[in-house]
Amino acid sequence: xxxxxxxxxxVGYLFTIAVEVPILMVGLSPRHPWQRRLIxxxxxxxxxxxxxxLVLPPLLIDEPGSSRTLYLTVAETFAPAVECLLFxxxxxxxxxxxxxxxxxxMAAITVANLVSFGAGELMIHFGWWxxxxxxxxxxxxxxSPHQIAS
Numbered sequence: 001x002x003x004x005x006x007x008x009x010x011v012g013y014l015f016t017i018a019v020e021v022p023i024l025m026v027g028l029s030p031r032h033p034w035q036r037r038l039i040x041x042x043x044x045x046x047x048x049x050x051x052x053x054l055v056l057p058p059l060l061i062d063e064p065g066s067s068r069t070l071y072l073t074v075a076e077t078f079a080p081a082v083e084c085l086l087f088x089x090x091x092x093x094x095x096x097x098x099x100x101x102x103x104x105x106m107a108a109i110t111v112a113n114l115v116s117f118g119a120g121e122l123m124i125h126f127g128w129w130x131x132x133x134x135x136x137x138x139x140x141x142x143x144s145p146h147q148i149a150s
Contacts, residue, residue, distance in 0.1 A: 001130045001134065002073060002145045003129065003130075003132065003133045003145070004143070004145050005054055005057075006054075007054065007133065007136070007143060008053060008129075008133075009049070009050060010051050011132065011133070011136070012049070012053060012120075013045065013046070013049050015116075015119070015120070015123070016045055016046050016049060016116045017041060017042055018117050018147065019112070019115055019116040020041055020045060020112035020113070020115070021037075021038065021041035021042065021115050023041060023108065023111060023112040023115060024037050024041040024108055024109065024112050025037050025038065025041070026108075027104070027107070027108025027111060027112065028040070028104070028105050028108050028109075029101035029102075029104045029105050029108075030054070030101075031096075031101050031102075032105075036091060040087055040090070040091065041112075043086075043090075044082075044083040044086050044087055044109070047083070047086055048078070048079045048082045048083050048086075049079075051078070051082075052075045052078065052079055056071060056074060056075050056078070057071060059076075060074055072117075075113075076117050078114065079113050080109055080110045080113040080114075083109050083113065084105075084106045084109050084110070086107060087106075087107075087109060088102070088105075092105075093106075094126075104146065
């Protein structure tokens with residue numbers, strides 16, 4: 001089944017934040033109030049996820065001689081690196097530079113990314129994305145890539 005990239009962007013983002021935000025709520029250092037943790041989880045993913053889903057695949061998968069392994073290596077390095085940088089730029093301070101709280105924040109972001117990557121791979125392995133989108137396209141036939149193409 002072909003899944004429209006823009007549809008996957010929305011559903012995949014919701015899946016990603018459902019996995020990552022709880023990890024960030026617990027994992028980010030206590031110096032961040034819960035509202036900041038929540039907003040940060042939504043925001044950093046909103047910044048990185050479109051690049052991982054819409055920009056990198058055509059550059060790294062659709063080119064001759066490219067591979068899914070290369071894409072995953074680049075995407076799964078890019079996402080936590082950019083999210084850590086964005087988080088630091090938004091909520092970091094010189095006083096926190098290289099302190100335990102900063103390292104904890106960066107570790108929490110990295111762990112959240114690794115867990116959501118693993119969860120996404122399980123979704124692929126068990127065919128759950130196809131089942132989810134099969135249901136979506138059945139409920140909303142006008143969204144089906146087959147309907148759009150015709």
